[in-house]
Amino acid sequence: xxSLFLDDAFEAWRDKLSIFADSRWYSLIVELDSKMCPTEDLxxxxxxxxxxxxxxxxxxxxxxxxxxxMLVFTISDSNWSSVIWHSSGxxxxx
Numbered sequence: 686x687x688s689l690f691l692d693d694a695f696e697a698w699r700d701k702l703s704i705f706a707d708s709r710w711y712s713l714i715v716e717l718d719s720k721m722c723p724t725e726d727l728x729x730x731x732x733x734x735x736x737x738x739x740x741x742x743x744x745x746x747x748x749x750x751x752x753x754x755m756l757v758f759t760i761s762d763s764n765w766s767s768v769i770w771h772s773s774g775x776x777x778x779x
Contacts, residue, residue, distance in 0.1 A: 698722045705742040713738040737761040
């Protein structure tokens with residue numbers, strides 16, 4: 686999951702994260718494919734797994750000041766999940 690945010694090959698997907706509705710789950714493989722992003726690593730998990738990987742975008746609690754979002758990834762009908770906080774290139778003064 687972390688490579689989605691570190692690898693330039695996924696920039697087209699990351700650039701569109703703001704358009705996803707907070708109240709909806711999205712298929713990761715479908716969304717990556719629609720943005721012409723690589724899917725080989727995800728497909729290495731075999732179809733019964735990668736087809737059930739979904740994500741949901743939520744505004745972080747401090748979204749107003751930081752523009753950070755949280756992405757929740759899960760595999761449908763499983764106990765696995767991962768939450769990643771993402772700041773779409775916004776520079777912050779420390």
